[in-house]
Amino acid sequence: MEFRLPDLGEGLADAELVSWTVSVGDTVELNQEIAEVETAKAQVALPCPYAGTVLELLAQPGDTVPVGAALIRIGVAADAAAAQPVDAAVEAPAERQAVLVGYGPEGEPVSRRARAATTAAPQADSRPRVMGSDGPEGLGNSAPAGRAAATPAARRLAREIGVDLAAVAGSGPLGAVTVEDLHGMRRESLGSTVIPIHTAKPATPHATPAVPPMRAGGSARPVPAERETRTPIAGVRKRTAAAMVASAQHIPQASTFVTTDFTASMELLEHLRATPGFAGLSLTPLALVARATLAALVDFPEINSAWDEDDQQIVTKHYVNLGIAVAAERGLLVPSLKEAHGLSLRDLCAEITRMAGLARSGTATPADLTGGTFTITNVGVFGVDSGVPLVNPGEAAILCLGSIRKRPWVHRDELAVRWVTTLGLSFDHRLVDGEQGSRFLASVAALLEDPLTLLGRV
Incomplete structure (x- = not known):
């Protein structure tokens, strides 16, 4: 099955792919966050409307993807429940519903009747939520079981610095971990060396300076390993x-x-x-x-x-x-x-x-x-x-x-x-x-x- 980029609101024509959270060969669950995209300056976590195995990533981070274009191919599991029709999905438990606003499992607009049913359905899942739907403070879809709730920027930063989000107390809406919550964690993990936090796409790894050499007179001053740092224009x-x-x-x-x-x-x-x-x-x-x-x-x-x-x-x-x-x-x-x-x-x-x-x-x-x-x-x-x-x-x-x-x-x-x-x-x-x-x-x-x-x- 191909998952196509849906209209994330406001009639926007495209979005920029920021990062993938899955790789080819990974097994994904229904509603699991698979990618982060940015549109109209808002960063949104995309949940997967299928359960199965990742067969192919059809876009790369930094690509501008038009609405309706294929993002990823998923080998759907034999369990047909993962690809049930839109109206049937509305009757499923809250944690199994597709969470993109206005879209069902097939990436097609949800009918007014389906939206009304979704709105009226009780929220059985009270776990912290991450951005991407219409929940409180702009934080929407429920985090999959075992995944800590976090904003997309915080999730990406945590991957960069090797911090387990489950060990971080979130201060965001409904307990979601934010970038600010990771500041102290980063300083602790790096000791006395504090590297600036970049929430945009990071520069190439070789541009990070090593331990600063000593200057004449004994004063330490960081000297970049490279004369230039090139950062992709994105986000x-x-x-x-x-x-x-x-x-x-x-x-x-x-x-x-x-x-x-x-x-x-x-x-x-x-x-x-x-x-x-x-x-x-x-x-x-x-x-x-x-x-x-x-x-x-x-x-x-x-x-x-x-x-x-x-x-x-x-x-x-x-x-x-x-x-x-x-x-x-x-x-x-x-x-x-x-x-x-x-x-x-x-x-x-x-x-x-x-x-x-x-x-x-x-x-x-x-x-x-x-x-x-x-x-x-x-x-x-x-x-x-x-x-x-x-x-x-x-x-x-x-x-x-x-x-x-x-x-x-x-x-x-x-x-x-x-x-x-x-x-x-x-x-x-x-x-x-x-x-x-x-x-x-x-x-x-x-x-x-x-x-x-x-x-x-x-």
Whole structure:
């Protein structure tokens, strides 16, 4: 039987094969994880819809595989139960159902009746789950018996460093092991030599330096064994590069900046953190900037639009899916907060924390990482005053938040030390004129200078 790459959601046309967890000749069980693929910057573990023996691997790590293309050939066991029809599979126990969202054992779309039956069926398996279906926090299919639950990135890292996942206590959703859980294990296994963790495809083994030689004077400094290290362009880096090239080539971009007094906003944040309504939440300046941005977008709908080249139309969105740029170990990810225009400041805090956590742990789904209409990037966390980010394709603008620092500032005609930050806006000049972009940015700055005015905009 051939297992073909299914549509993993959002109508994506292809996926990149990251790694195989099986080899030719291996025996696989139904729903056993056999591969990891990456699509729309989300890494997904693929379970096998057949039980049998691996006859042939039809794609190699790094290959871009179209949806519907064959990935692997499985010699199905004589037990016909492993290849039963879709509707019959729904009646099987929960641990024997195919787990790819919307697909049954034959890789064909599951009927509405079958989906309803699957949804209504009780979850008999309460073991920790790994990414790839629609479970809590983006963690779906049950781990096969004897396999520890882990995110795909953590599973691959564990193989690289020789750590038994069963011996690691997971801190992820439902006890899944994450990359962060393996940090200490790796340092312990390598002694005093700490090698950077790579969650993308590793470079060739010979590029890893040996024990660092001693320099003159007795000071030890690592000297690479090779003069160059070549790493395949793959995964998040490959997809980010494609998006940025498309942005630079096809979007005529302009930028504008404003430096603003953030003191009142800092005082408001400090006050709110001490209130019961924000107990247990991470209330950051980014959340308040997001709330001010959402309020300003109401007055400037052109900032929340898109250019449809095919139909020669400007598409104005009457909803905001707010993208938040996150620096994850795998690269830059932009999860989007769906319907963010309806979220309160408290809800924004919770959603930003949740989505950033999913992105950093590698458990964000393709749906989490697509569909954004406006993006905020916070370069201030790196101590940078400002930046000129590129507009994401399909959006009209991106807001850049710089570092918030105490600086000399003229306040009420006197020199004072105030909290100050710089906001930057990059925008698609086909959609947004310089006047519109500048007025929008000034509106956001004004709301942050006097954040109590947000009370009338929520």
